Amino acid sequence: MNHLEMFEKIVIQQRARIEKIKEDRTPIDYEGMEKIVIGVIGGDGIGPFITEQARNVLEQILSKEIDSGKVEFRSIDGCTIEKRAAAGKAIPDDVLEKIKQCHVLLKGPTTTPRKGDKWANVESANVAMRKELDLFANVRPVKVPELGIDWVFFRENTECLYAMGSQGINITDDLAIDFRVITTPGTERIARLAFDYARKNGKKKITIVTKANVIKTTDGKFLDVCKRVAEEYPEIETDDWYIDIMTAKLLDEKRRNQFEVFILPNLYGDILTDEAAELQGGVGTAGSANLGTQYAMFEAIHGSAPRMVEEGRAAYADPSSMIRAGSMLLSHIGYQAYADMLSEAIEKCTVTERKVTITGRAGGATGADLTNYILREVKGVKNG
Ligand code: IPM
Numbered sequence: 189m190n191h192l193e194m195f196e197k198i199v200i201q202q203r204a205r206i207e208k209i210k211e212d213r214t215p216i217d218y219e220g221m222e223k224i225v226i227g228v229i230g231g232d233g234i235g236p237f238i239t240e241q242a243r244n245v246l247e248q249i250l251s252k253e254i255d256s257g258k259v260e261f262r263s264i265d266g267c268t269i270e271k272r273a274a275a276g277k278a279i280p281d282d283v284l285e286k287i288k289q290c291h292v293l294l295k296g297p298t299t300t301p302r303k304g305d306k307w308a309n310v311e312s313a314n315v316a317m318r319k320e321l322d323l324f325a326n327v328r329p330v331k332v333p334e335l336g337i338d339w340v341f342f343r344e345n346t347e348c349l350y351a352m353g354s355q356g357i358n359i360t361d362d363l364a365i366d367f368r369v370i371t372t373p374g375t376e377r378i379a380r381l382a383f384d385y386a387r388k389n390g391k392k393k394i395t396i397v398t399k400a401n402v403i404k405t406t407d408g409k410f411l412d413v414c415k416r417v418a419e420e421y422p423e424i425e426t427d428d429w430y431i432d433i434m435t436a437k438l439l440d441e442k443r444r445n446q447f448e449v450f451i452l453p454n455l456y457g458d459i460l461t462d463e464a465a466e467l468q469g470g471v472g473t474a475g476s477a478n479l480g481t482q483y484a485m486f487e488a489i490h491g492s493a494p495r496m497v498e499e500g501r502a503a504y505a506d507p508s509s510m511i512r513a514g515s516m517l518l519s520h521i522g523y524q525a526y527a528d529m530l531s532e533a534i535e536k537c538t539v540t541e542r543k544v545t546i547t548g549r550a551g552g553a554t555g556a557d558l559t560n561y562i563l564r565e566v567k568g569v570k571n572g
C-alpha cells in the first residue's frame with residue numbers, strides 16, 4: 189500500500205467511526221439488571237497488588253448484593269504484557285471476549301510498550317480498551333480541600349492523537365507523520381456529558397482547554413463544538429484556555445480554586461490530569477472512570493510502576509487510586525450511598541486523619557495497611 193492509500197484507509201475508518209458514534213444507543217440501565225457483572229483485571233507491575241486491595245474493599249461493601257446474586261465479581265486473566273506481547277495484540281481475543289461479557293470493569297494499570305523496549309510494540313491496552321468498548325469519557329476528579337481545589341476533568345478518550353497513535357506512517361527514513369482526529373459528534377458527546385454533570389452537581393463554571401490558536405483545524409473544531417453545546421446551558425459560565433497557560437494556572441494559588449469542570453481533548457487531558465493529581469498527593473491517589481454508553485471501566489490514572497516490583501516494593505504501592513476508582517464504580521452502577529460512604533472514608537484516611545502513611549517504600553505503610561484502615565472506617569459507618 190502506498191502512503192496515499194494508507195491515508196485513504198484512515199479516512200475511511202474514521203468516517204465509519206463517526207457513523208457509529210451517531211447511532212443513538214440507549215445507555216445501559218444497571219438498576220433494571222438482574223445481575224451486574226464486575227470484571228477485574230489485575231494488569232501489570234503493581235497493578236495486581238493495588239487492584240486486589242480495591243476489589244477487597246468493594247467486595248466487603250457489596251457483600252449483601254454478592255450474597256443475593258445481584259452483583260458478581262469475575263476475574264479476567266491474561267491481560268498481562270507477557271500475554272499481549274506474545275499474541276502481538278493490545279488485548280488478546282479471548283480476553284476481549286471475556287471483557288465484553290462483563291458490564292463494568294475494575295482494571296489495574298497495564299504496561300504500555302514503547303519503541304525500543306523489550307516488548308513487542310503493541311498498542312496500549314488502555315487505549316485499545318477505550319476504543320474497543322467506546323469509552324469516550326475519561327472522568328478524573330481531583331480534590332484538595334485545604335487548598336480549595338475541587339476539580340473534575342472530562343478528558344475525551346477515543347480521539348485526538350490517540351485515535352491513530354499506532355497508525356502513524358514513516359514516509360521515508362527522514363519523515364514520520366502521525367494523525368490527529370477530532371470529530372463533531374465525538375466532541376459533542378464529551379461536552380454534553382460534562383455540561384450535564386455540571387448542571388446536575390450544581391457546578392457553575394466549565395473550562396474548555398485547547399491550543400486552538402496553533403492547532404487550528406482540530407482544536408478549532410473541538411473549541412467550536414464545545415462552545416455550541418455551552419449555549420444549551422446558559423446558567424453555566426464557560427471560558428476557554430490554551431493548554432500551556434492552563435498548566436501554569438493550575439499552580440496559580442489565586443486563580444486555581446475558581447476552576448471547577450474542565451473539558452479537554454485526549455492528550456491535553458492526559459497531561460493536565462497528572463499535574464492536577466500531583467497537587468492532590470501524587471498520581472497514586474487519583475482514580476478515573478472511563479465511560480461509554482454500553483460499558484464502563486474504572487482504573488488508576490497512573491502506570492504499572494514496574495520498577496517498584498523489581499525493587500521489591502510492590503506491597504508498598506498506594507492503592508488509593510484504585511480504591512477511589514472503586515468508589516466511582518459504585519456510583520456509576522447505582523450505589524451512590526456506598527460510593528459516598530467510601531469516598532468519605534478515603535478522604536478521612538488519606539487526607540484529614542491520616543493515621544497511616546504510604547511512602548512507596550519499606551518504612552511506610554503497606555497498601556494492605558491503608559486498605560484495612562479504610563475498611564475499618566467503612567464498617568464503622570455501615571454498622572453503626
Ligand atoms: C492514562 C495513561 C495512559 C494514557 C497510557 C498508559 C496509555 O497515561 O490513563 O492517563 O496515556 O491514556
Ligand code: MG
Pocket residue numbers: 458459462489490
Ligand atoms: Mg496519563
